[in-house]
Amino acid sequence: MAENNPTEVKDKSAAPAGNNGDGARTLLGVTIDPDEIKKKAQIDLDALKQPTKTEVYKSIFRVKHDQTARSRTLGVLSNVFLHLHPAKVNRDAVRYNFTWGMGGISFYLFWVLTWTGVLLMFYYHPTKVQAFRDILYLEHDVPFGKLLRNMHRWAAHAMVLTVQLHMFRVFLTGSYKKPRQFNWSVGVILLVLTLLLSFTGYLLPDDQLGFWAVTVGTNMARATPMLGHEGPFGPELGMTPFNDVRFALLGGSIVDANALLRAYIWHCIAIPGFAAIFMIVHFWRVRKDGGISGPAPIMLEKEIKPVRR
Amino acid sequence: MDWHQLWTIVSLPDNIPIVGMLFIIPFFTWYALRQARANDRLAERLENDPDLAKTHHRKVQPFQKGWVREVAVWPYLLRMEFLAAIIVTIILMVWSITLDAPLEEPANPSLTMNPSKAPWYFLGLQEMLVYFDPWIAGVVMPTMIIIGLIVIPYIDENPLGNGYYTYKQRRFAIWTFIFGFIILWCSMIVIGTLIRGPGWMWFWPGMTWDHNRLIFEINRDLHEIVGITSQPWIGIFGGLVVGGFAVAAGYACHRIIAATEFSRKILNRMSLLQYAIMQALLIVMLALPVKMAARLLFRIKYVWVTPWFNV
Numbered sequence: 001m002a003e004n005n006p007t008e009v010k011d012k013s014a015a016p017a018g019n020n021g022d023g024a025r026t027l028l029g030v031t032i033d034p035d036e037i038k039k040k041a042q043i044d045l046d047a048l049k050q051p052t053k054t055e056v057y058k059s060i061f062r063v064k065h066d067q068t069a070r071s072r073t074l075g076v077l078s079n080v081f082l083h084l085h086p087a088k089v090n091r092d093a094v095r096y097n098f099t100w101g102m103g104g105i106s107f108y109l110f111w112v113l114t115w116t117g118v119l120l121m122f123y124y125h126p127t128k129v130q131a132f133r134d135i136l137y138l139e140h141d142v143p144f145g146k147l148l149r150n151m152h153r154w155a156a157h158a159m160v161l162t163v164q165l166h167m168f169r170v171f172l173t174g175s176y177k178k179p180r181q182f183n184w185s186v187g188v189i190l191l192v193l194t195l196l197l198s199f200t201g202y203l204l205p206d207d208q209l210g211f212w213a214v215t216v217g218t219n220m221a222r223a224t225p226m227l228g229h230e231g232p233f234g235p236e237l238g239m240t241p242f243n244d245v246r247f248a249l250l251g252g253s254i255v256d257a258n259a260l261l262r263a264y265i266w267h268c269i270a271i272p273g274f275a276a277i278f279m280i281v282h283f284w285r286v287r288k289d290g291g292i293s294g295p296a297p298i299m300l301e302k303e304i305k306p307v308r309r
Numbered sequence: 310m311d312w313h314q315l316w317t318i319v320s321l322p323d324n325i326p327i328v329g330m331l332f333i334i335p336f337f338t339w340y341a342l343r344q345a346r347a348n349d350r351l352a353e354r355l356e357n358d359p360d361l362a363k364t365h366h367r368k369v370q371p372f373q374k375g376w377v378r379e380v381a382v383w384p385y386l387l388r389m390e391f392l393a394a395i396i397v398t399i400i401l402m403v404w405s406i407t408l409d410a411p412l413e414e415p416a417n418p419s420l421t422m423n424p425s426k427a428p429w430y431f432l433g434l435q436e437m438l439v440y441f442d443p444w445i446a447g448v449v450m451p452t453m454i455i456i457g458l459i460v461i462p463y464i465d466e467n468p469l470g471n472g473y474y475t476y477k478q479r480r481f482a483i484w485t486f487i488f489g490f491i492i493l494w495c496s497m498i499v500i501g502t503l504i505r506g507p508g509w510m511w512f513w514p515g516m517t518w519d520h521n522r523l524i525f526e527i528n529r530d531l532h533e534i535v536g537i538t539s540q541p542w543i544g545i546f547g548g549l550v551v552g553g554f555a556v557a558a559g560y561a562c563h564r565i566i567a568a569t570e571f572s573r574k575i576l577n578r579m580s581l582l583q584y585a586i587m588q589a590l591l592i593v594m595l596a597l598p599v600k601m602a603a604r605l606l607f608r609i610k611y612v613w614v615t616p617w618f619n620v
C-alpha cells in the first residue's frame with residue numbers, strides 16, 4: 001500500500017526524511033526500515049515452516065499435537081466431530097473382536113448414503129415422466145453417474161446387513177442388559193428405519209423391479225386389521241380402497257405418481273431426519289450408559305444378587 | 310442339474326447380499342461362539358477356584374499388574390475407525406465399479422413381473438404369505454417382531470453375560486435369538502431368494518424355472534379333514550385348535566424355561582407380567598414353524614376359519 005508509494009511517503013511523513021541518516025523512513029509514526037521489513041518477513045517465513053505454531057492453527061485446533069496424555073485427551077474432547085467419543089476406552093474394546101465395528105460401519109454407510117443421495121437428488125425428479133429417464137441419464141451421460149448410483153445402491157444393501165450384524169453382536173454380548181435397555185430399544189427403531197429407508201428408495205427408479213416390489217409390499221397394507229379394506233373387521237368399520245391405510249401410504253388406490261412423490265419425500269426427507277435424530281440419541285446414550293459395555297469382567301453364578309423391587 | 314439357472318439367480322447383482330449372507334452370518338456366529346467358549350472355560354475355572362476368582366482380572370484378554378485398564382481414544386480407537394472407513398470405502402468402490410445396480414423396464418402396471426419379489430430383506434415376510442393370510446404375515450407378524458425385539462431387555466432377567474460373550478450363562482436367551490434370527494428370519498430370506506421361482510413355487514437349487522409349471526396341490530382346511538361342515542362349529546373348532554396350540558406351546562416353553570436349576574432361579578426373578586409377555590411372544594414365534602409344517606407336510610391351508618378372518 002502506502003509503503004510502495006514514495007511520493008506519498010515524502011508528502012505525508014511527519015518526521016524529517018533520512019531518520020538519523022540510516023536510510024529508514026517513518027510513515028505516520030511507523031518506522032519503515034528495509035532491514036526491519038526483511039526481518040519481519042523472515043518471521044512469517046519461519047512460521048510457515050512450523051504451521052502448528054501459528055495463531056491461525058491454534059485458533060482452529062486449540063490443542064497441541066503431541067503424545068502427552070493431556071493433548072490426546074483434549075484433541076478428542078475439543079473436536080466437535082470426535083467429542084462423542086470418551087477420552088479413554090476399555091483397553092480390550094478397541095480390538096476388532098468384541099464389537100466387530102458393525103455399529104460404526106453402519107454409521108459410516110449412513111454417511112456415505114447421505115452424500116451419494118444428495119448428489120443423486122441433483123439429477124432426479126420424482127415424477128412419472130422424468131424419474132425413469134433421469135436414471136437412464138445418470139447411467140449414460142452424467143460423469144460418474146453410474147458409479148454414484150451403484151454406490152448408493154450397494155451401500156444401502158450393505159447397511160441393512162451391517163445393522164443386523166450389529167444387533168446380533170449386541171445380543172450375543174448381552175449388551176442390552178442393565179443399564180443399556182433403553183438404547184437397545186432405540187436401536188430397534190433404527191433397524192426399522194433402516195429397512196424403511198431402503199424400501200422407499202426401491203420405488204424411485206420407477207422401473208418394473210421397484211414397481212412390483214412396492215405393489216406386493218403395499219398390498220399387504222390392504223389386509224391391516226381394522227385399517228385395511230381387506231383386513232379383518234376393515235369393511236365392517238367402513239374401509240374401502242379409497243380411504244384405508246394403503247390409500248394413505250400411496251396417496252391413491254394404485255402405485256402411481258402420488259406414490260412416487262410420497263416415497264421420495266419419505267425417502268429423502270422424513271425417514272433420514274428421524275434416523276438422524278434416533279442416531280443422535282443412540283450415540284448419546286452409548287456414552288451416558290458408561291460407554292461400550294465390554295469386554296467386561298466375567299460374573300459368576302454365585303455372585304447374582306437378588307432382585308430389588 | 311441346471312447350472313445356468315443357478316448361476317442366473319446367484320449372480321443377480323441384487324442377490325449379492327444374500328449370497329454374502331450365506332457366508333457372513335455363519336462366520337460371525339462361529340466367531341462369537343468361539344469367544345463365548347473361551348469365556349465359559351474361564352468362568353468354569355473361576356467357579357472351581359474361589360481364590361483365583363478374587364485375584365483374577367476375569368477376562369480372557371491378557372492383563373498384567375501395572376498395565377493401564379484404559380487407553381487413549383486418540384490414537385488407539387480412532388485409528389481403528391479410520392482404517393475401517395478406508396476398508397469399507399475400498400470394498401464399496403470395487404463393488405460399485407464391477408457390478409451395476411439393476412434397472413428393469415419402465416414401470417408397467419399391465420405387465421406383471423413373475424416372480425415379483427420384494428427387496429431381499431423383506432423376502433422372509435413374503436415367504437410367510439404362503440403360510441398365513443396377509444393380515445398376519447404382513448401386519449401382525451412384523452409388529453410382533455418389532456415389539457418382541459424392543460421388549461427383550463425388559464423381560465430378560467438373567468444378570469449374567471452383561472458385556473461379554475458367553476453361551477453357558479445364557480443358554481435359553483441365545484437359543485431363542487438364534488432360532489428367531491437365523492433359523493426363521495435369515496433362512497426364510499434365503500428360501501425366498503434362492504428357492505422361490507415363478508408363481509412363488511418351490512424350485513430346488515438347480516431346477517429350471519419353468520414358467521408354465523403347474524402344481525396341483527389340494528390344500529384343505531383342518532375342519533374339512535375332521536369333517537365339520539357348518540358354522541358356527543367350524544369357528545368354534547378352529548378356536549379350540551388354536552387355543553389348544555397356545556396352551557401346548559406355552560407348556561412346552563415352560564418346560565424348557567424351567568429345565569435346569571439355574572433357569573428356575575432366573576424364572577423366579579421374573580414378574581408375572583414379564584413371564585406372560587415372554588410366553589406370548591414365544592408362542593407366536595413357534596406358531597410360524599408349526600404352520601409351515603402343517604402346510605408343507607399335511608397340505609393344511611387354514612386351521613381356523615371364521616366369517617371375519619382365517620388363520
Ligand code: HEM
Pocket residue numbers: 099101102103104106107110163166167170173175176180183184185186187188190191194279282286291292293294
Ligand atoms: C442405523 C443403525 C445403527 C447405528 C448407526 C448404530 C451405531 C452404534 C454404534 C457406533 C455403537 C457403538 C458400539 C459398536 O460399534 O458396536 C452402538 C452401540 C449399541 N447399539 Fe447400535 N447402531 C444401530 C442400530 C442398532 C440396533 C438395530 C440395535 C439393537 C437392536 C442397537 C443397539 C445398540 C446397543 C445396545 C449398543 C451399546 C452396545 C455396547 O455398549 O456394547 N443399535 N450402536
